[in-house]
Amino acid sequence: MKKLFLMGRSEAGKTSLTQALKGEELHYVKTQYTVTKDDTIDSPGEYAESKRFSVGLACFSFEADVVAIVQAADEPYNLFSPSLRSFILRPLIGIITKTDSPYANVPMVKQWLMNAGCDRIFLVNNVTREGIDELMEYLAEDPAQLTLEQAKFKQSLGLNEWDPLPEGIDYPAG
Ligand SMILES: Nc1nc2c(ncn2[C@@H]2O[C@H](COP(=O)(O)OP(=O)(O)O)[C@@H](O)[C@H]2O)c(=O)[nH]1
Ligand SMILES: [Mg+2]
Numbered sequence: 001m002k003k004l005f006l007m008g009r010s011e012a013g014k015t016s017l018t019q020a021l022k023g024e025e026l027h028y029v030k031t032q033y034t035v036t037k038d039d040t041i042d043s044p045g046e047y048a049e050s051k052r053f054s055v056g057l058a059c060f061s062f063e064a065d066v067v068a069i070v071q072a073a074d075e076p077y078n079l080f081s082p083s084l085r086s087f088i089l090r091p092l093i094g095i096i097t098k099t100d101s102p103y104a105n106v107p108m109v110k111q112w113l114m115n116a117g118c119d120r121i122f123l124v125n126n127v128t129r130e131g132i133d134e135l136m137e138y139l140a141e142d143p144a145q146l147t148l149e150q151a152k153f154k155q156s157l158g159l160n161e162w163d164p165l166p167e168g169i170d171y172p173a174g
Helices: 014-022 045-049 054-061 106-116 132-140 148-156
Strands: 004-007 066-072 092-097 120-123
Touching: 004 014, 004 054, 014 092, 014 132, 045 054, 066 106, 092 106, 106 120, 120 132
Parallel strands: 004 066, 066 092, 092 120
Antiparallel strands: none
């Protein structure tokens, strides 16, 4: 199973998503701090909203196997800059919550997430659990475990650790 790190502005639905992934009833809790031992690492929205604290998000990302930008479908503006994936050494996905909102603008939020460089974008409704199973399926797969030599080989090809090897190319023997 992949350990997931969630970042996004306050009210985006990160804590609700954490509860939906655990199969819990939604209940409001103000996120005051970050705990990295859980399967899902939730973070306070204030980190994403402050220029100084946002650097901390990069540090938390190292504790996870996959990093998610969480944005509600009805968010009026975008906090995440284009190509931000370049400072995250993990696969980056986008999660759009509140797809049920009457003010939802999914194409716009999708565009923001694509600009950030997300590999995949999931649409969820934390209240009805729509889309949660698809996300759980993605997370259920274990991350690839590489030896240092294998990681170095991938790096020499200009690949990320999590990218598949090109067809016909294998790790050198030994
Ligand atoms: N309609 C709807 N409301 C949601 C959804 N996800 C979260 N919420 C509500 O949005 C508010 C903020 O959610 P929360 O998970 O605390 O956001 P966080 O600040 O990112 O952790 C709460 O009142 C949630 O009940 C969703 O998918 N649909
Ligand atoms: Mg929260």
